[in-house]
Every structure is written in C-alpha cells, then in structure tokens.
Amino acid sequence: MNAPLADSTALLTDRYExxxxxxxxxxxxxxxxxxxxxxxxxxxxxxxxxxxAGTGRLLELISAFRFGDAxxxxxxxxxxxxxxxxxxxxxxxxxxxxxxxxxxxxxFPDSPLLVVESSFAExxxxxxxxxxxxxYDTSVAxxxxxxxxxxxxxxxxxxxxxxxxxxxxVAAARAAYIAGFGATxxxxxxxxxxxPTMGTxxxxxxxxxxxxxxxxxxxxxxxxxGTTLLVDTYDVPEGVATAVRVAGTGLGAVRLxxxxxxxxxxxxxQQLDDLGATGTRITVTNDLDEYAIAALAATPVDSFGVGTSxxxxxxxPAAGLVYKLVAREDAEGRWVSVAKKSADKxxxxxxxxxxxxxDSSGTAVTETVFVGDAAPDDAPGRPLHVELMADGAxxxxxxxxxxxxxxxxxxxxxxxxxxxxxxxxxxxxxAIPTVFEAV
Amino acid sequence: MNAPLADSTALLTDRYExxxxxxxxxxxxxxxxxxxxxxxxxxxxxxxxxxxAGTGRLLELISAFRFGDAxxxxxxxxxxxxxxxxxxxxxxxxxxxxxxxxxxxxxFPDSPLLVVESSFAExxxxxxxxxxxxxYDTSVAxxxxxxxxxxxxxxxxxxxxxxxxxxxxVAAARAAYIAGFGATxxxxxxxxxxxPTMGTxxxxxxxxxxxxxxxxxxxxxxxxxGTTLLVDTYDVPEGVATAVRVAGTGLGAVRLxxxxxxxxxxxxxQQLDDLGATGTRITVTNDLDEYAIAALAATPVDSFGVGTSxxxxxxxPAAGLVYKLVAREDAEGRWVSVAKKSADKxxxxxxxxxxxxxDSSGTAVTETVFVGDAAPDDAPGRPLHVELMADGAxxxxxxxxxxxxxxxxxxxxxxxxxxxxxxxxxxxxxAIPTVFEAV
Numbered sequence: 001m002n003a004p005l006a007d008s009t010a011l012l013t014d015r016y017e018x019x020x021x022x023x024x025x026x027x028x029x030x031x032x033x034x035x036x037x038x039x040x041x042x043x044x045x046x047x048x049x050x051x052x053a054g055t056g057r058l059l060e061l062i063s064a065f066r067f068g069d070a071x072x073x074x075x076x077x078x079x080x081x082x083x084x085x086x087x088x089x090x091x092x093x094x095x096x097x098x099x100x101x102x103x104x105x106x107x108f109p110d111s112p113l114l115v116v117e118s119s120f121a122e123x124x125x126x127x128x129x130x131x132x133x134x135x136y137d138t139s140v141a142x143x144x145x146x147x148x149x150x151x152x153x154x155x156x157x158x159x160x161x162x163x164x165x166x167x168x169x170v171a172a173a174r175a176a177y178i179a180g181f182g183a184t185x186x187x188x189x190x191x192x193x194x195x196p197t198m199g200t201x202x203x204x205x206x207x208x209x210x211x212x213x214x215x216x217x218x219x220x221x222x223x224x225x226g227t228t229l230l231v232d233t234y235d236v237p238e239g240v241a242t243a244v245r246v247a248g249t250g251l252g253a254v255r256l257x258x259x260x261x262x263x264x265x266x267x268x269x270q271q272l273d274d275l276g277a278t279g280t281r282i283t284v285t286n287d288l289d290e291y292a293i294a295a296l297a298a299t300p301v302d303s304f305g306v307g308t309s310x311x312x313x314x315x316x317p318a319a320g321l322v323y324k325l326v327a328r329e330d331a332e333g334r335w336v337s338v339a340k341k342s343a344d345k346x347x348x349x350x351x352x353x354x355x356x357x358x359d360s361s362g363t364a365v366t367e368t369v370f371v372g373d374a375a376p377d378d379a380p381g382r383p384l385h386v387e388l389m390a391d392g393a394x395x396x397x398x399x400x401x402x403x404x405x406x407x408x409x410x411x412x413x414x415x416x417x418x419x420x421x422x423x424x425x426x427x428x429x430x431a432i433p434t435v436f437e438a439v
Numbered sequence: 440m441n442a443p444l445a446d447s448t449a450l451l452t453d454r455y456e457x458x459x460x461x462x463x464x465x466x467x468x469x470x471x472x473x474x475x476x477x478x479x480x481x482x483x484x485x486x487x488x489x490x491x492a493g494t495g496r497l498l499e500l501i502s503a504f505r506f507g508d509a510x511x512x513x514x515x516x517x518x519x520x521x522x523x524x525x526x527x528x529x530x531x532x533x534x535x536x537x538x539x540x541x542x543x544x545x546x547f548p549d550s551p552l553l554v555v556e557s558s559f560a561e562x563x564x565x566x567x568x569x570x571x572x573x574x575y576d577t578s579v580a581x582x583x584x585x586x587x588x589x590x591x592x593x594x595x596x597x598x599x600x601x602x603x604x605x606x607x608x609v610a611a612a613r614a615a616y617i618a619g620f621g622a623t624x625x626x627x628x629x630x631x632x633x634x635p636t637m638g639t640x641x642x643x644x645x646x647x648x649x650x651x652x653x654x655x656x657x658x659x660x661x662x663x664x665g666t667t668l669l670v671d672t673y674d675v676p677e678g679v680a681t682a683v684r685v686a687g688t689g690l691g692a693v694r695l696x697x698x699x700x701x702x703x704x705x706x707x708x709q710q711l712d713d714l715g716a717t718g719t720r721i722t723v724t725n726d727l728d729e730y731a732i733a734a735l736a737a738t739p740v741d742s743f744g745v746g747t748s749x750x751x752x753x754x755x756p757a758a759g760l761v762y763k764l765v766a767r768e769d770a771e772g773r774w775v776s777v778a779k780k781s782a783d784k785x786x787x788x789x790x791x792x793x794x795x796x797x798d799s800s801g802t803a804v805t806e807t808v809f810v811g812d813a814a815p816d817d818a819p820g821r822p823l824h825v826e827l828m829a830d831g832a833x834x835x836x837x838x839x840x841x842x843x844x845x846x847x848x849x850x851x852x853x854x855x856x857x858x859x860x861x862x863x864x865x866x867x868x869x870a871i872p873t874v875f876e877a878v
Contacts, residue, residue, distance in 0.1 A: 012605045014598065014624035016638030019662060023640070027657035029647055036643070061605065074630040082661070120647050127641075128624075131601035132608055159453065162570035163757040165607030166451045166500065169571055185453040185567075191513040199455030201462070202566075204475070204764035207777040208468055208559050218466035222521070223458060233779055258779075312756040318602040318747055325643035338646040340672055340697075 009061045010071050010092075013128045015080060018089075021121045022081040025088060030121035033335075035327040035351055038100075038114040038130055040107075044142060044316035046427025049418060051145045051411060052113055053175040054137030055103035056403035059394040061129055062094055088121070096122050098389035101354075103398065104141075104178050104411030105384065106418060108367045108430045112352035113321065115385070120328065127323045135321050136168055139313030140175040143290070145415065146314070147306055148180035149423045150294040155303040157198050159185040159285065160311030172311040178407045181310075182303075194401030203257075206233040216246040226252035228283060231268075232259060240268055244275045253281040253302070261286055265299040289314050290425055327351055337371075348436060356417065357381040364417045364432050372439030382417075448500045449510050449531075452567045454519060457528075460560045461520040464527060469560035474766040474790055477539075477553040477569055479546075483581060483755035485866025488857060490584045490850060491552055492614040493576030494542035495842035498833035500568055501533055527560070535561050537828035540793075542837065543580075543617050543850030544823065545857060547806045549873045551791035552760065554824070559767065566762045574760050575607055578752030579614040582729070584854065585753070586745055587619035588862045589733040594742040596637050598624040598724065599750035611750040617846045620749075621742075633840030642696075645672040655685040665691035667722060670707075671698060679707055683714045692720040692741070700725055704738040728753050729864055766790055776810075787875060795856065796820040803856045803871050811878030821856075 024030035043050050067075075067089040075081055075089070096118025107113055114130065116123045147156055158176040161169035161184075173189030183198040184190070190197040201219055209215035216229055225247040231239030231254045243254055254272070256264055261284050272280045284296065285305035293304055313319070324347045327337050337349035353375035357366045368381065375383065388395055397406060415422075422431035463469035482489050506514075506528040514520055514528070535557025540546055553569060555562045586595055597615040600608035600623075612628030622637040623629070629636040640658055648654035655668055664686040670678030670693045682693055693711070695703055700723050711719045723735065724744035732743055752758070763786045766776050776788035792814035796805045807820065814822065827834055836845060854861075861870035 009605070011627040011630055012600070012608065013626050014600055014638055015626055015629075015636045016624065016640055018626070019638060020640050020644045023644070023658045023661040024647065026661045027648075027653075029657065032647060034647065070630075074626070078629065078636070080626070080636070120643075124641075124643055127643075128600050128608075129605060132603065132605035135602055136604040136607070161451070161453055162567050162762075163574055164571065165575040165604055165610055166448070166568060166571035167606035168575070168604030169451065169567075171604055185455065187452050187454055187457070187513070187519070188450040190454075190517065191450055191509075197454045197517070197519070199453055199458060201455055201459050202563075203779045204559075204563055204566075205459045205462070207764050207779070208463065208471060208473065208767055209466075210769055214466075218468065219462045222462040222465045308757055312751075317751040317756040323601075325646050328647055330649055340642045340646070 007064050008066055008068055008071055009064045009129055010067045011074065012132065013125065017125050017127055018075065018081050018085070020124055021088070022085040024120055025085050031119045033329045034118065034120045034123050034325055036116040036123045036127070036323055037112050037326045037352065038134060038321050038323045039110055039112050040319060040321045042109045042320065043430055044139070044313070044320065047142060048422045048424065048428055048431040049106045049108065050138060050319065051141040051179050052101045052103055052105045052107055052138055053141035053178050053407070054133040054171065055100065055388065056398045056400070056407060057137065057171060057174065058130060058133040059388060059398060061133060062126060062389070063394060065094060065126065065129065067092055092125070093392060094118065094122055094126065094389070095392040096389070097387070097391070099385045099387050101384055102386055102410050103403065103407035104409070104414060106414045108432060108434050110348065110369065110434045111367055111384070112354055112369060115352065131321055131323050135318045137171050137175040138319040138321065139317055140172045140310060141179040142319065143314035143316070144176040144179035144181055144310050145411070146290040146425060147293055147310060150290045150297070150425060151304055152297055154301065155182040156293070157181060157183045157185070157303065157305045158310055159199070159305045160307035161186045163308040164311040169311065174404060176310050178404060178411055180408070180411065193404050195404065200228045201230055203230060203233045206230065212239060213242050213246060216243055220247045225250045228253040228255050230255045230257060232256050236264065236268065237271060240271050241275070244272070244277045244280070249276040249280070251277055251280045253283050255283045255285060257285045259286070261296060262299060265296065265301045269300040294425055354384040355379050355381040356384055358417060362417065363419050366432050367434040369434060369436050370439045371436055374439065376439055446503050447505055447507055447510055448503045448568055449506045450513065451571065452564065456564050456566055457514065457520050457524070459563055460527070461524040463560055464524050470558045472768045473557065473559045473562050473764055475555040475562045475566070475762055476551050476765045476791065477573060477760050477762045478549055478551050479758060479760045481548045481759065482869060483578070483752070483759065486581060487861045487863065487867055487870040488545045488547065489577060489758065490580040490618050491540045491542055491544045491546055491577055492580035492617050492846070493572040493610065494539065494827065495837045495839070495846060496576065496610060496613065497569060497572040498827060499838060500572060501565060501828070502833060504533060504565065504568065506531055531561070531564070532831055533557065533561055533565065533828070534831040535828070536826070536830070538824045538826050540823055541825050541849050542842065542846035543848070543853060545853045547869045547871060547873050549787065549808065550806055550823070551793055551808060554791065570760055570762050574757045576610050576614040577758040577760065578756055579611045579749060580618040581758065582753035582755070583615040583618035583620055583749050584850070585729040585864060586732055586749060589729045589736070589864060590743055591736055593740065594621040595732070596620060596622045596624070596742065596744045597749055598638070598744045599746035600625045602747040603750040608750065613843060615749050617843060617850055619847070619850065632843050634843065639667045640669055642669065642672045645669065651678060652681050652685060655682055659686045664689045667692040667694050669694045669696060671695050675703065675707065676710060679710050680714070683711070683716045683719070688715040688719070690716055690719045692722050694722045694724060696724045698725070700735060701738060704735065704740045708739040733864055793823040794818050794820040795823055797856060801856060802858050805871055806873040808873060808875050809878045810875055813878065815878060
C-alpha cells in the first residue's frame with residue numbers, strides 16, 4: 001500500500017484513460033513504445049500567433065501524478081479497472097521523455113507543442129492533465145500578449161481572478177505575466193509563482209465610510225500618498241478633487257472603473273494637471289479587452305487593469321489543443337506512424353522536429369516541421385524543441401518562479417522575431433505558414 | 440504562530456481585499472457591520488434563466504479560508520499589510536451569516552444570489568473567492584441546463600475536462616451534473632462529489648493496435664460486450680461491422696466523434712439494425728453545444744457527450760456575477776443602504792428578501808425582491824433564501840456529495856416551475872421579470 005498523497009493529480013483524468021490502460025494491460029499492448037503529440041489544428045479564430053503557457057506548471061503536476069491509497073480505493077470501489085491494473089497504477093510514475101516548445105514561445109497551427117515518448121500506458125494516462133493545463137494557460141497567454149501589444153508599452157495588470165475558477169485564477173495570473181502583463185491582483189500567484197501583485201481598494205471601501213473623503217483619508221493613512229485612489233464611486237470630478245486634497249499633489253494614481261473612458265480620461269488628466277498633480281497617473285479598469293485598450297491608446301491613460309477578458313482568453317477560453325498518438329511500435333517492435341483519417345480532424349503522423357526559419361533581417365518566415373527521426377543536421381533556423389523531462393525527471397530550469405521568469409524572457413525574444421503583421425488586432429491568417437517536410 | 444494549513448484558500452484573493460482591511464483596521468472602521476450581496480446585473484446575453492451552482496463547494500472553501508504561517512509569511516515579506524492586520528488575520532475565521540439561493544435554483548437579473556452579513560473586514564475578504572466559485576460554476580450550470588433540455592430526455596455526459604483548467608474541470612463536472620447531466624468523464628469529480636463517471640476508449644487505443652479489430656477485441660475482453668466502441672477512427676461502416684462482429688449483437692453502444700452527424704447517425708442506426716444489433720445505442724461526441732444537440736433531436740441518437748461548450752459556459756465562461764456592499768452601519772451604529780451611483784453599474788442598495796411568485800397553475804410569474812428588514816409576513820410565493828452559514832458554520836445539508844444530490848433535485852423542482860418560453864434556445868428576454876418592492 002502507498003502512503004496517502006496530499007496533492008496527487010492522478011484523478012484529474014478522464015475515466016477512459018484508465019480503461020484504455022486496463023484493456024491494453026490485458027491485451028499485452030500497454031508497453032508498446034509510443035509518441036503522443038499536443039498541438040492545435042488552428043489558432044483561435046483570426047489570431048496571428050499563439051503563446052505557449054502552462055509548461056512549467058504542467059511539469060510539476062506530472063511529477064505529482066501518482067496513485068496513492070485514496071486514488072486506488074476509489075478506482076477499486078467503482079470498478080474502474082481490474083486488479084492487475086490497480087497493481088500497475090500503484091507503481092506508476094512517468095519515466096518517459098517529454099520535449100516541446102519552451103514556455104513563452106510563439107506558436108502556429110500544427111506546431112508540435114509537446115511530444116511525449118514513453119510506453120502507451122504511461123503516455124496516455126497524462127492526456128487529460130496535459131490538455132487541461134496547456135489549453136487553459138495557452139488561451140490566457142495568447143489573449144494577454146495581444147493586450148500587451150495593444151497597450152504600446154503602458155503597463156497592464158491582470159485582475160480577473162473573480163471571473164474564472166479559483167485555481168484557474170492562479171494559472172491565469174501566471175500565464176498573463178509570462179505574456180507580458182506587469183502584475184496581478186492574485187496573491188496566490190504571488191506566493192507560488194513570484195508574480196508581482198498589486199491592488200489598493202474597491203468601491204466597497206469608499207461606501208463603508210461616511211464620506212468619500214473619510215475613505216480616502218483612511219487609505220492614504222495606511223498605504224501612503226503614492227497609493228491609487230478609486231475616484232468614480234459617486235462623482236468623478238468631485239472624487240478627483242477630494243483625492244488630491246487628501247493625498248496632495250504627490251498622489252500616486254487615480255483609478256477609473258466605469259463610464260465613457262474615451263472622454264473621461266482626458267478630462268481627468270486636465271483636472272489633475274490643473275490641480276498641480278501632474279505626476280499623478282491614471283489607471284483604467286472598466287471591462288477592458290485588447291480592442292478597448294487599443295482604442296484608449298490616444299488618451300492620456302497611464303496603465304490598464306484587465307479582468308474577465310484575459311482570464312477567459314478574450315472569446316477563446318480553450319486554446320483548442322489536442323493530444324494525439326502519432327507513432328507507435330508494432331508487435332515486432334518496428335515504428336509505425338499513425339493518424340486518424342477523418343477529414344475534419346486530420347493529424348500529421350510521425351515524430352516532429354520543428355524549426356523556426358528566420359531571414360537575414362532576423363524575422364521569422366516559416367514554422368518548418370521536419371517529420372522523421374531527427375531534423376537534418378544542416379537545417380538553418382532556430383530549433384523549437386527543448387528537453388523538458390528526461391526519464392521522467394523535469395528540467396529544473398523550467399520549474400517554479402525561476403521558470404516563470406525564464407518563460408517571460410523567452411516570450412519577449414520569440415515575439416521580437418515575428419513579422420509586423422503578427423501584431424495587428426484585426427482577424428487574419430497566421431503570421432507565418434507552417435510547412436511540413438519529410439526528412 | 441499558526442500551524443501550516445494544507446489547503447488554505449486564503450490567498451485565492453485579490454490583494455486589494457487585504458489592503459482594504461489594513462486601512463479599515465487603522466481607521467477603526469473594519470468592525471462596522473455590513474451586508475454584501477452577490478448578483479448578476481443581467482443573464483448571459485439572450486438567456487432566459489440561469490442556474491445557481493457552486494454554493495456547496497463555496498461553503499467548504501470558506502471554511503478553509505484561514506491564514507496559516509505560510510500565508511502570513513508571504514503577506515509580511517511582501518509588505519501587503521501591516522503588523523496589526525497580520526495579527527488580526529492570524530485569528531481570522533468567518534463568523535458571520537450567509538444566506539442565499541439554494542444551489543440548483545433558477546435565477547434572473549438582479550436576483551440576490553448570496554447575502555453575506557458580517558463585519559466589513561470579514562465580509563470583504565471573501566469577495567474574490569465567492570465570485571471565482573459562483574461565476575465559473577454558475578456559468579457551466581446555465582449552459583448545461585440548456586443542453587439538457589435540448590436533449591429532450593436523452594442522457595448527456597460531460598467530457599470537457601481537457602478544455603478548462605485542471606481544477607475547474609472538477610467543478611465543471613459537478614455543476615453540469617447539478618444542471619441535469621447524467622455523468623462525467625472526470626474521475627476526481629467522481630471521488631470528491633459522487634458524480635457518476637463514464638468513458639471507455641479514444642482513437643489512440645485503436646491506433647495502438649495493429650488493426651481496429653484487434654483493438655475492439657482487447658476492449659471487449661476487458662470491458663465486456665456492453666461497452667461503447669469508438670467506430671470512426673478509419674471508416675465508419677467498416678468500424679460498425681467490425682464492432683458487431685467482435686462484440687456480437689449485444690454490443691452496448693457505438694460512439695461517433697467526427698463527420699456529419701446529421702446524416703451519419705441515421706446510416707449507422709440502419710446498419711446496426713440490419714446487423715441485428717437493434718439494442719446497440721449510438722452516442723455522439725463531436726463538438727456539440729445546445730444548438731447541435733437540438734439539431735440532432737430528429738436523428739436516432741441515444742445519448743450525447745459534450746466537452747468544450749459546457750465547461751466554457753457555451754460562449755459565456757463567466758456568469759457576470761458581482762459582489763457589492765449594499766448596506767452598512769454608520770459611526771453611530773445605524774444601518775445605511777448604500778450603492779455605487781454610476782449609470783452603467785447601478786446597484787440596488789439594502790437588504791433583500793427574494794420570493795418567486797407562482798400562479799395558480801404552479802408557474803413562476805415574477806422574481807419579487809422585497810427590500811427592507813424582512814419580507815412581509817403575508818407575502819405569497821416561494822421564499823428563495825435559505826440559511827447557508829450561521830455564525831460561520833455551514834449547514835451540513837449543502838456540503839459534499841449529499842449536497843450535490845440535493846442541488847440536482849432542487850434544480851429539477853425549480854426549473855419545473857418556469858414558463859415554457861424559458862426553454863427556448865433562441866435569444867430573448869428573461870423568462871420572468873425581476874420586480875423590486877420596498878417593504
């Protein structure tokens with residue numbers, strides 16, 4: 001018997017992964033070596049590129065994918081699998097190889113984002129967990145990256161925890177930070193992943209007090225004049241006047257969370273300047289998405305806070321990634337490329353070796369995917385796969401808060417390679433084509 | 440010092456909840472008694488009704504909202520709050536009253552879904568957690584209920600774990616079950632919440648084997664002839680013929696996961712009948728939503744599996760619920776109704792007592808919300824609030840697997856009261872109007 005596992009991820013899994021293993025063990029096919037691949041058949045509609053996120057988080061969750069007594073008891077009591085399979089699961093740990101795109105990497109349709117090489121049973125068990133993590137985090141990162149470029153250098157903060165599941169909120173804060181957001185409201189993302197946190201007060205704080213002035217005085221007394229005062233609970237011009245009267249012209253910022261921001265921001269800037277608060281910044285947080293951010297580019301806004309739209313992938317809350325068997329051994333141990341044949345769900349079989357081809361100006365021109373045992377030795381361009389897990393052990397560089405910092409840095413490098421049209425908000429084709437080449 | 444807490448939910452919180460408490464403690468206003476309310480200003484666009492979900496799960500998470508050493512250390516090291524507030528947080532447990540709609544209840548715009556009565560500091564701290572849980576779970580339940588009615592009595596199973604965050608997947612399975620789904624693929628939802636689980640095999644299992652027949656034989660040998668065989672990996676008519684040849688005419692079901700289901704289902708039914716497999720069911724699982732389910736109503740399909748669309752709320756991945764201060768004590772201990780005044784984010788101040796008015800035929804006619812200290816004694820109709828937490832202790836009836844069963848039953852009762860137009864899929868106005876009445 002195994003000891004109870006505090007944080008096992010093993011049951012975050014579709015039942016059919018277990019029943020497939022059960023049937024394969026009985027048939028003696030569970031140990032066939034296989035290659036599974038996670039990829040998206042397309043980007044979310046009209047997007048020019050995607051941004052991989054979730055990888056570091058995923059590697060940690062795979063390491064916690066173990067069946068303790070509690071998990072085995074549930075499977076036994078519910079007749080999910082038979083006794084031989086329960087014994088096999090009790091000893092399960094992933095011992096295979098995982099390579100894939102670095103977290104923060106730009107990707108395109110059919111980019112082979114994650115490749116899992118292991119026995120069938122070891123690899124198939126991870127399908128649900130891999131897709132849950134990558135689909136959600138990548139959805140958030142793809143939306144967040146567009147918001148960051150729409151903001152043209154002005155800081156964007158993630159504050160959507162309340163608009164997604166309470167644990168997804170932590171993942172969303174992490175993914176948005178990797179994609180270029182500057183901070184999050186989510187404290188757990190700060191503690192677990194080192195994401196900078198921000199936030200001062202809501203309307204409730206103002207309304208708790210007998211006047212707006214009393215509320216502002218309480219906030220400044222505790223958080224200092226450099227704080228951000230929320231000025232739209234009652235009347236904005238009055239709120240701004242009170243804010244500067246209470247905090248002085250050294251007031252850090254005012255926040256606007258309602259109203260017609262396109263006209264309001266200019267008026268507030270004028271009022272702040274007239275009051276001498278020329279260094280006081282204006283931050284806006286009213287149901288923003290990448291289009292609203294772009295529309296505000298002409299106003300004197302200093303920073304943005306984004307909620308619902310970023311944590312729900314701005315209309316695409318799942319990135320549409322799938323996890324498919326692309327190669328396996330046959331009964332004689334020979335490798336066979338495999339692919340489902342249906343017209344609407346086609347898959348490229350075989351082992352993939354993706355390379356981003358870069359022209360002499362440093363701009364990406366194609367996503368070239370070599371299919372075969374290895375990429376040609378003389379292939380130009382930037383190889384896109386790194387080793388993430390070797391014999392079941394994760395590469396430490398991609399884990400924890402350090403992994404987040406690395407991913408954020410890599411996103412900057414990867415996006416800097418993309419052609420200008422990648423950053424258009426309007427719907428269009430992927431910024432570069434994906435090309436398959438047999439080796 | 441507190442002992443470490445294995446599963447504290449305290450940092451699943453926006454930073455500003457903590458800084459507001461910090462400032463209120465210093466100002467001496469943190470202990471003012473308050474009423475916070477969770478509600479939606481509207482339903483997701485065009486929906487006729489919503490279904491409350493997440494409540495039972497939320498009550499358990501609130502009970503785990505405690506600041507242990509790890510949480511306090513993070514807050515101290517990052518200067519989130521001062522020393523007096525850290526001391527206050529170390530002793531924090533919610534001691535107030537929570538009443539609200541039962542889980543599974545239908546709701547409408549401005550329905551006061553959850554009312555939290557406590558000190559300001561105790562109530563404001565829970566804002567993020569309350570909204571994360573209710574917004575996601577209610578989003579899923581609202582979409583799921585429409586799919587169930589579109590299926591007209593045929594079973595619908597949730598299988599979207601891979602298309603939402605790995606922990607949200609568990610919540611989604613639970614919410615869909617409450618809304619009338621019959622089962623889920625998610626094993627953790629089975630273990631934690633008692634939701635029935637289902638699933639047999641994916642395309643990868645067929646492709647692992649050297650022929651479709653070999654794969655089907657392996658599956659039937661382990662799962663029995665009553666299993667569901669996935670017949671569309673290669674060629675559907677051939678897959679169906681092989682399935683019946685391998686499993687016999689007692690084959691439980693065939694599953695179709697691709698192709699034009701509107702024509703395919705009829706052809707497969709004909710083939711099964713011709714082969715003598717008249718009792719073999721047909722289940723379909725190809726990117727379904729409520730509209731696709733309704734369109735398939737005229738085909739001889741027996742059951743549906745739904746993934747992406749249900750776990751992402753079918754276009755509305757957050758239910759749009761907000762949590763607002765609606766009443767508070769002033770410095771003299773007198774109650775004051777409060778509300779933010781902006782035109783685009785109006786809130787009804789005051790304590791609410793919602794009643795569903797029912798006509799003589801048993802059909803709901805209005806959502807009547809009495810505003811004041813209590814509903815009138817002689818108010819007709821069905822009172823919608825129940826006590827969920829008294830002095831910080833949750834009502835056990837709403838917790839765990841038993842709470843899920845109760846919520847599922849209540850959803851059936853609540854939806855049975857709604858007028859027929861509630862179940863139209865087309866966009867329209869809420870099925871009944873929400874009416875406010877001052878007491």
